[in-house]
Amino acid sequence: HTRNDLNFVHFNDPKWSGMWYIHCGDRSSRCRSEMNILAAWQRGYTGKNVVVTILDDGIERNHPDLAQNYDQLASYDVNGNDHDPTPRYDSSNENKHGTRCAGEVAAVANNSHCIVGIAYNARIGGIRMLDGDVTDVVEAKSLGIRPDYIDIYSASWGPDDDGKTVDGPGPLAKQAFEQGIKKGRKGLGSIFVWASGNGGREGDHCSCDGYTNSIYTISVSSTTENGNKPWYLEVCSSTLATTYSSGEFYDRKIVTTDLRQRCTDGHTGTSVSAPMVAGVIALALEANPLITWRDVQHLLVKTSRPAHLKANDWKTNAAGHKVSHLYGFGLVDAEAMVVEAKKWRSVPSQHTCTRISDRRTRYIRPDQYLNASISSSGCAEQADQSVVYLEHVVVRVLIVHPRRGDLQINLISPSGTRSQLLAKRLLDNSNEGFRNWEFMTVHCWGEKAEGQWTLEIFDSPSQHRNPEVLGKLKEWTLILHGTAVHPYHSHTSHHSRSRMLEIPSPSRDPKAHEPQQEITEEEEEEYDGPCRTECGDQGCDGPNADHCLNCVHFSLRSAKTGRTCVSQCPLGYYGDVEARRCRRCFRGCETCVGRASNQCLSCRRGLYLHADHSSCVNECATGYFADDVQRQCAKCHENCLKCVRDSDRCTACNDGYSLAGMTCVPECADGTFFNLEEMKCIICHHSCATCTGPGKEECIQCAKDFLQQEWKCVPACTEGYYPGEAAGLPQKMCRKCEENCLSCQGPGVTCSRCREGYNLVSRTCIANATCNNADEVFCEMVKSNRLCEKKLFRQFCCRTCLMTG
């Protein structure tokens, strides 16, 4: 339990007080703010300029909690093949899922409506792809939409969690994942967040879901308010982190946005955990937009904590990480994520080392362990494949078996960490076995790769089987992912390098030290050995570059501070050719042509070169953005007034243009809207004064003589509605008549016509069949108690009693 922190931030959103997983709402009660979201906000991170999309059944883009952050460019309708991901509405509200997930990421804060998203200033889009036949093409298309624009893809779906399905991405979706991590976010890699399964009650195992089980996805599980395992949760070794979600009826639930502009605190399962982590990652990306897809996974491993989460399998692996099959590395910590992300240096490149077992068939005998080992050097002999420090470990197996659900598979790392790749699945009767299925574990993260890896298979028949048919392990492959050097310690060299650039010191040049050991004391008096090649015609009084009496090219530093000869001036200096000296650039310049502030060619870390003035600045001027890779202020697109990270990621537009997502499009006159496909203004439906699209349901304001009814503009209110004033709107609005009333004059009891099966009694509609045997005495009782005046009792015998006088 953490400090009561309500006083730090308060939002006027009606459900804010119920968002127990973000803040402590009540001083007297226990609270659970271990996800430290509030603390991340207090550090100033709210997801600004980060783009998240929800792969699901659509997103209600005009929901008051989403409209402001809605990003059309992060959205697409794969099912309908157009740009509008609005869900298909039906009476069962089947397509509410995407809208619910979206709110958790980026619901607008302090707008007096519903909730506050974890990254409440992030851009949010939706990819509608679950409301139709899902195929490999549909999945691949969805995973590859605008990979340079969208930072985070959040998905809360997958193959059935029925405890008997083994399924994953097809060949195209696999390629889409690979493309995303290689090329997405301009080479930094797309971030895919996935909800681990909901099949806990069916004994399902998330290793049988190829999406959560992929190294490219961040698999997220859930815990209840009290840190218990929720009934729906699946165990598995590929889960990376956890968030709070719903549990038993007595556990508090998660609140989020709902279809038809509403809010909900219904059961959320693991589905809400993916967007929660997507929101936390958005905060981290705001803190450091240059982190790669693997950096994000390292950050989660490093910062997630067991907190108060209860599991009987928490263990500390050989790299010191606490990990569990229920919760991965534990509850996400948003504050730790932003703090670490801010100072994070990218981990070294990913290497992959693959070892295949011999092709000897091994029989899996019932109730016996089959152990198969592979000894791995971590591919030390091949520099480009060498894995010393582990990240993900994948085991590909070819197993034939008469009943797949009877199998349990474990992997034991050289350091002795045992991860359960598969638990017994009572409902899985399939005889298909595992045909090159890939299991994945994150439990060895940070451990050393070298040594003996053991695959342990146990077959425990749960029902009668033909004893003559044995399972067989035909082949298995160990795929180790990781780095050749320590992912964090290798940064020390980066740090020392940057220090070296700040204070150039010739003594750090290793070459300068090479001959030093050969120098003897008597040589100090008169040196007649060879001079360094950088020494000029006056020779030297010693073997090093700082023993030169003059220089061929440039001298660096003064005689007082130890002058030395160099062929080129180091960073922070420029070569004064006439004086043959290296002179300091202006403060902040890394390379320059002179000592003035406007003679810089490049800038030191943290500063940006303004090309027009050749000067280094802390912040780029309006119309420019800070290019962190080139370390310069680059021009925004010509239509943008302000932009971030890229010339075409606009945050404000020049006159005559307005923002559509993060693109500046020409402002369209009233009665027209900007069509992104045709890139021009197109006329709205005749019933709209302003609109967001061509349909009659896409009006923002209604045309003259039209009234707003539900989401449409109509010439006159239809049956069951009456025209009324709308606060803040120039035109009238059609409001609903009282229940069962077909026409009315206004609000309350003003009905003039009723629905079939109802009768008009005292301007209200009363059901026909009510109380047709009321006698005089009974009616007297109704009358004396004035029941007909009370709304609750209106159905109660009023009609009959009125008719009988």
Next chain:
Amino acid sequence: LPSQNVYTNHWAVRISGGREEADKLASKYGYINLGQIGSLEDHYHFHHSKVVRRSAFSTRGTHSFIHMDPKVDWVQQQVVKARVKR
């Protein structure tokens, strides 16, 4: 029961030579090219309106000759994948 594939009237096709070449091949066999599949280069989404929308069998007809066209590197009729919201 073993899971039964449900075949759709959509195809994924890999063709090198760009969009134009893909359009040509699509029309040659009666398909409509719905464009590149996400960010996968040379992969196109074809649709055939005269093939039944959902079928238990991979349908045969003149459209299936596309499998044999030398300009086509790879082609796959799309199968419905059961996906569940969590």
